[in-house]
Amino acid sequence: MAKHNYAAGPCVLPQDVFKKAAEAVLDLDGIGLSVLEISHRSKEFIAVMEKAQSLVKEILSVPEGYSVLFLQGGASLQFLMVPFNLLNTNGKAAYIETGAWAKKAYKEAAALGNAEVLASSADKNYNYIPKGFEVPKGLDYLHITTNNTIYGTQFKEYPTTDGLLIADMSSDIFSQKIDISKFDLIYAGAQKNLGPAGTTLVIVKDEILAKTDRKIPSMLDYQIHAKADSMFNTPPVFSIYVAMLNLEHMKAQGGIEAIQKHNEEKAAMLYNEIDKNPLFVGTAELEDRSNMNVCFLLTDESKKEAFDKAWAAAEISGIKGHRSVGGYRASIYNALTKESVQALVDTMAKLA
Amino acid sequence: MAKHNYAAGPCVLPQDVFKKAAEAVLDLDGIGLSVLEISHRSKEFIAVMEKAQSLVKEILSVPEGYSVLFLQGGASLQFLMVPFNLLNTNGKAAYIETGAWAKKAYKEAAALGNAEVLASSADKNYNYIPKGFEVPKGLDYLHITTNNTIYGTQFKEYPTTDGLLIADMSSDIFSQKIDISKFDLIYAGAQKNLGPAGTTLVIVKDEILAKTDRKIPSMLDYQIHAKADSMFNTPPVFSIYVAMLNLEHMKAQGGIEAIQKHNEEKAAMLYNEIDKNPLFVGTAELEDRSNMNVCFLLTDESKKEAFDKAWAAAEISGIKGHRSVGGYRASIYNALTKESVQALVDTMAKLA
Structure with a gap:
């Protein structure tokens, strides 16, 4: 009997997804190969990747002009990729510190360039979302963590900025309707509502890329991943496959x-x-x-x-x-x- | 009927591993949870991680003083992590260019610091392994790619250096006996002989870490991953689980x-x-x-x-x-x- 799984992530996925994933581990769609042994350049996996990307766009109503990427390294690598790609060497980023993960995101940015904590709820062990703070003009970007897994808090309204709005949505993406157009970049470790651990979803507005003065290492460069359709290096095939199954399940759910x-x-x-x-x-x-x-x-x-x-x-x-x-x-x-x-x-x- | 799968990676794994992996996707060892939904902090997954690490040490006869890590991002992220951790700002690294992947590794290092191509077989489309080159003294490290997937070449003897010897063994690790003590750091994307795509094996001599003058971002810092026992961030649970199954299979094979x-x-x-x-x-x-x-x-x-x-x-x-x-x-x-x-x-x- 399946347990009532309240884990914070990796976490429960639909039983139907587990069943289909197990079948594909033995034989993917009757092709005589396991999903674990197919090439990421095979027509089968290219179809999986395309379907996963298009389902993300459909389910979240992603507007034109955004790329959907499936990367690796979780939100933790995004903490580094965001400032590498979007924080100019003489620019400034602001972070809303709503918990341990938001703090980690800030720290990676601050180690690379000029970043500040604009508002924090550390004074009450992050049991609330800061409000009423003023967002300065001229920021390269403002970064928020929309849901705070450890403390059980969630932004109900998002701040606005004349810079870019960046969100770590690891633990509430696909849980509710959001207006993607308000954001310039959204990232999410898959292991809550999307799929098993091992892949990271990035939804990025194409026009914000390639604009900083920073030299970006290849694996940290969103534009390289976008141009290569998330296959600059070998993608985490199985994690993306299961995410695709789960996206199909979400669509079928309504x-x-x-x-x-x-x-x-x-x-x-x-x-x-x-x-x-x-x-x-x-x-x-x-x-x-x-x-x-x-x-x-x-x-x-x-x-x-x-x-x-x-x-x-x-x-x-x-x-x-x-x-x-x-x-x-x-x-x-x-x-x-x-x-x-x-x-x-x-x-x-x-x-x- | 299973096909004869000659894919270059991701590639064939033992049928027995597919069978056990499929069972675990439905229910891991009868605990009532799928391997895809367990927490990486659960006792079940901690046991998987420990077993995978200890089997790597046993099968490859890894000497004392080395850490075994399971990371993400494939060899491509290692191309960046190696110089970040091991190339001093005023130091020098040398690369043997035996193919497209070796060249990519060199490029990431050269973008970060002082790196040179010491020998190359580009003149004959990488159809041989350069030999007879002199390794200069005083290198921070020498980097080789032991097997070159695209061109079908493989180092039969390894060069020596008074610096560190670093090897990308993505496509021949676990294929033959190697003397790990000759190397200071070995890395390998899992998706050839180890497991499915999605995790990267790193075997690193502990004493070489934390010695450069470079500020290392957290996710690129081997020492942070080693101290956290490869759980600094959420690891790719399933990829590591299947690697563990495959390591058990290797051991059982003799x-x-x-x-x-x-x-x-x-x-x-x-x-x-x-x-x-x-x-x-x-x-x-x-x-x-x-x-x-x-x-x-x-x-x-x-x-x-x-x-x-x-x-x-x-x-x-x-x-x-x-x-x-x-x-x-x-x-x-x-x-x-x-x-x-x-x-x-x-x-x-x-x-x-």
Whole structure:
């Protein structure tokens, strides 16, 4: 029996995707070869890559003039690629520090050039999204982390800038409708709502590239990857294949509107229980609560052993909170079912 | 029926590995979770990572004092990481240019610092391994590409240097016994003899790290990855899992001696046919012939259509030569069976 998998990423994907992926590991579409042994230059894989790219464009309504790339190195390599490609040697970048990952992104930029933290919620252990800050004019770019996995916060409105707007959407891309045209570059490690670990999605406005005065190493150059259609070097074939299967699944589910509705309903189920159950308290500010990662604490620590036993008995896994927040974190990504959320809600209700 | 897969990489892996990988995509060792949805911090994946690292050490007899890393970005990212970590701002690196990949490695180093091509076989389209060149004293490092996939050449003896010796072994690692202690850093994209595309093996002597005067971005810093046990960022879980399965398979096969014997026998079968069959001629110098990639041409181009039909009918795939060499390239990596080699030899013999 499959567990209720609340892992923060890598995380649950649809059972249907696992089934198709397992079949392709044995024999891809009946061609007599495993998906693990085909050349990335084969017509089969070129079709996979094209389909994955076109499904991303379709599902997210990506406007003309943007390239969709599948790279490697996760968000962590993007922390470096973004300033290498977009921060001029005499330019300036600003970062909104909403958690440990946003801070890491800032640090890589600051090591390379002139970057500043424009606003931070470090004063309250990142339990809110900073607001009301003024964005200076003349920035090369402003960088935000739209969802903060560790702390369970999420931008509900995005800041604006006369520079480029760059977003790390690793943990909420494909969870809701977004207006891509507001962003100049979006990146996301695949291992939440897109696919297994091993590939990184980049959606970049073509016209912003090749404009800095910096010498960019080949593997860090978005333009090189874009020109080579994400095949400048051998791509992570299987991760992209599974992402493609999952994108097909998203489309079949009814697209982004249906996914968003499902996610909002799941989040409401869990936050409702947290708010009405006297044994639990959420850690994030109400207005900034994430629909992807629900962080909460026990109000009575003496109940810890009983609760931990109860959720384990209910076949729930992966809800231990990150060490920097403590308590619990229920990651309720796209593929987590309402049945799984109900299993946790029931376990919490029974404890009270 | 499985095809005879001669692809140059990604390439054939053992059928047994495909079978176990497919099972794990559905349910990893009966834990109720797919290998694609487990956290990289789970005890299950930590065990996979540890086992993969220890099997690399065991199979290759890696001496004490070396770290085994599983990274991302393929050899192409190593082309950048090597000079970032090992080339001082006032130092010098030398490269042996034995093909397109060696040239790319050199280019990334030369864009960052002082690097020179010490010897090249570009004059004969890389159909031999340069020899007899003098290695200057005082190099930060000397870089070689031990096997040249496109041209079918392979170093049989390695040059020596009073600097560090660095090798791209992407296409011949795990194919033969090597004395790791001769090298300071070895890297290899996984997608030949190790596993599916998506991870990069690095074997690095710990004492060479943290010695340059260069500021190294986090994701390009070997020491950061080594300290974090290859989990500085989310690793490519599935690629490493399949590599671990394949390493187990190598060990069960009898280890590196048995693998080397098998590979030498396969190469002899194919080169013997090329040398005795008047319709074919090898492209690489005899003494530099690769045991992994066998490149050959038809001596009579009018036979092309007949030969192409014949191998396709024999369920052979992936033997088209690289465009820069033309003709045919039979990549006979570890997992390609003697039966597959025999199928090609028979097809060639019948044509004569």
